[in-house]
Amino acid sequence: MIMMSVTTSLPYPFQILLVFIITLASITLLGRMLSRPTKTKDRSRQLPPGPRGWPILGNLPELIMARPKYKYFHLAMKELQTEIACFNFAGVHAITINSDVIAREAFKERDADFADRPHLFSMQTIGDNFKSMGISSYGEQFMKMKRVITTEIMSAKTLNMLVAARTIEADNLIAHVHSMYQRSETIDLRELSRAYGYAVTMRMLFGRRNITKENVSSDDGRLGKAQKDHLEAIFNTLNCLPSFSHADYLERWFKGWNIDGQEEMVKLNCNLVRSYNNPIIDERVKLWREKGGKASVEDWIDTFITLKDENGNYLVTPDELKAQCVEFCIAAIDNPANNMEWTLAEMLKNPEILRKALKELDVVVGKKRLVQESDIPNLNYLKACCRETFRIHPSAHFIPPHVARQDTTLGGYFIPKGSHIHICRSELGRSPKIWKDPLVYKPERHLKGDGNSKEVILVETEMRFISFGTGRRGCVGVKVGTTMMVIMLARFLQAFNWKLDPGFGLLSLEEDDAMLMAKPLLLSVEPRLAPNLYPKFRP
Template sequence: MDSLLLLKEIATSILIFLITRLSIQTFLKSYRQKLPPGPKGWPVVGALPLMGSMPHVTLAKMAKKYGPIMYLKMGTNNMVVASTPAAARAFLKTLDQNFSNRPSNAGATHLAYDARDMVFAHYGSRWKLLRKLSNLHMLGGKALDDWAQIRDEEMGHMLGAMYDCNKRDEAVVVAEMLTYSMANMIGQVILSRRVFETKGSESNEFKDMVVELMTVAGYFNIGDFIPFLAKLDLQGIERGMKKLHKKFDALLTSMIEEHVASSHKRKGKPDFLDMVMAHHSENSDGEELSLTNIKALLLNLFTAGTDTSSSIIEWSLAEMLKKPSIMKKAHEEMDQVIGRDRRLKESDIPKLPYFQAICKETYRKHPSTPLNLPRISSEPCQVNGYYIPENTRLNVNIWAIGRDPDVWNNPLEFMPERFLSGKNAKIDPRGNDFELIPFGAGRRICAGTRILSLFHLVHYILGLFHF
């Protein structure tokens, strides 16, 4: 036992020595180049111990000291953080192509089928095919118009479920209702059927799975930054990911099998999965998709489509409940435009500028991905006079941009009025105005930007308030 312990200590010492040597070599290589300012961090682990439980908040505080572009050593990895609109534009627009890939991490490996999905896949022909199919048949403008009736039907189902809860004198859990509704809406487009006929244990379990996936995917996993510690899984994150992945894989496999078995019922009326399956190949050569690619894509659409939508709507409702004056003004606008004799139609939304401003203000203050999804540089580059090495992770601190006092007046206050006049009135949250980029920007912008945009979210928020 003593010999075994000694061998482990020697092996650990050698690994630490090699990592330290590699770090020194990397530093010396870029010594003559001017790296962005940032905290020195600790030996081996770098700035990892400084991150805390809310890295976006920690990094926002650091940006006040080190500036809009910061460089941090995170374990064996280089990381750069952009914290202002100008810095974000420099990376996501000017250098978009160089930062078009995602770094590998445990989430991509254990949850997203080893990065065979659309979110984490390498920027290339297969990613472009996944994106093209998603835009053409589900997430693009024409596709969204084609299934407007489905959104309206699901709104009706959700309001009916709320009414039933009221009749039974039961509490209405908004988060569960929204997940139930969003999952069914997406299910109708992808599978030609509602995933959950009634709100209950199945839909609640699905909601819990989605919340767990989005939560663990956002953790700062030590193994992602110090590779030799990955197998040890010191935080237990990867064990949880593998367990959760099995649940999702069983659910997605069942969905696909049922869908294939019912294909005869959709002759002449193909749905999204039919279109995707037309590109299915067991070998996955060229621009063909394996069954794993397809399951990974469905995982993206169901999880991101339900969690991000429901969370932003919850924040909107919470802010309005905290400020009755905002809720009152919203009600007055609805009464004036819609009245009390009918339900909201999507064609009403352009006539409701105050509610659109509420959505924008929620995106500003409560972005669903505060640090955006990370990217990685394919080659060295220069940004604002700073040297950015190859294989440097990029995080854009969307949360910090939304609360920057140099960008927004009284940034901690929830004030929809800021978007009703002046230059802010023209701001669009879909990736062109870097003061407000809740979905990111550039070629890796969130694929669901249109479905998560003002037009469709307002539909759901208003539906909750109108009756």
């Protein structure tokens, strides 16, 4: 059993709960061995190996005390010498997987068995009682929303319609950076990348980057106060998604008690996101369904609102649309921003990689025009860099949890119905069993032959690392996610020469507990193109 030190800064209600749990566990110490599964010769009826647990609470006391939590799973699996483990959290089986072979079995061979989501308070709140696609259970609602999103929202027709909107923000990105150069400002790459992802998402979703009429962006591309508040609430909501919080496993006992503040936090931030989203949606629903609409469909909201079934009934209700918009907001921004920061940091750490990326841009695009989305299929080395960043610097330790819909098996072990399935992204991408020199940043490992014989894609279907996911619960926005990511990196590299800001210090690739760079990357730039190629900001 693995023990971690307890922090002294715990909220008072949580201290009471912790004392209760530890007391109960101590009283029942003599019965611990009773919680061990009975060994049988038939391994298919055995749970995966796991640490010994307390009666009733299982491994929950250790989880509560672990800081940071992901290390608890890593150390336990290392001690058990297993690539699949079973943890018991107050009766919930949490299955953690570090093997690409078992991950493929789960999400390719047995994908239907693990297509559910857990019914947790945070997910229920974000999805407005499980109305959105990614959070809803595997069933009619999930099928309906996925069909609409796959065939309409993420269709080639709709994404092509939104090329102009995305191009405006790609231009605005360059205009913003150029204006910062002219003022000799330090660039916080994390802040800049998140602002870009936010602006693109708002353009595609609502047809505008300004979510309120009273608060607009400055004339150089900076986000206004309302936009910053909206973006902050989006990230705070994202951080409320399941992350092995003890509250996720004690809901049936303590729901409504606001254990560790998680319930209040998700309600507060989700409501704040909705306070910006919903007025736009209500106004647009009224326009289309009561006033005859506009001359044409122009964005994702328009597309959702106007869809009808074969009987002429609207396919998506306003409440479903509002829930899906929250999900789109929290799903679209963090991945490109995280990938961008780590990729540029690795390039600055490895100048030869940066040189190769610039050479590819100069050959494919040149210096007489700005790189466009139509160039992306030919930028294989740049996409290989993005893949390598996904492999070694994922945006989270685990993918969102799946749930077993029925009793089944994985890796030859028995997996009970209702088990939570967690694939460890960092362990896959950095596994020496899968990758040679796994801690070395080497984009070439993702190229085929000379790098031009086959187009590089960012999704990894063989589960050797996790980019956008795969299977029934895989990301349906791979195309738009790839576009946002690659065009941001390509524009940055083509238009500017980057170097560390003098006040940043030595470049360290150390990561924090959330897998972000421990220190936000601070840079300075110089233009790389002719002055006439730098666009003006368009609000």
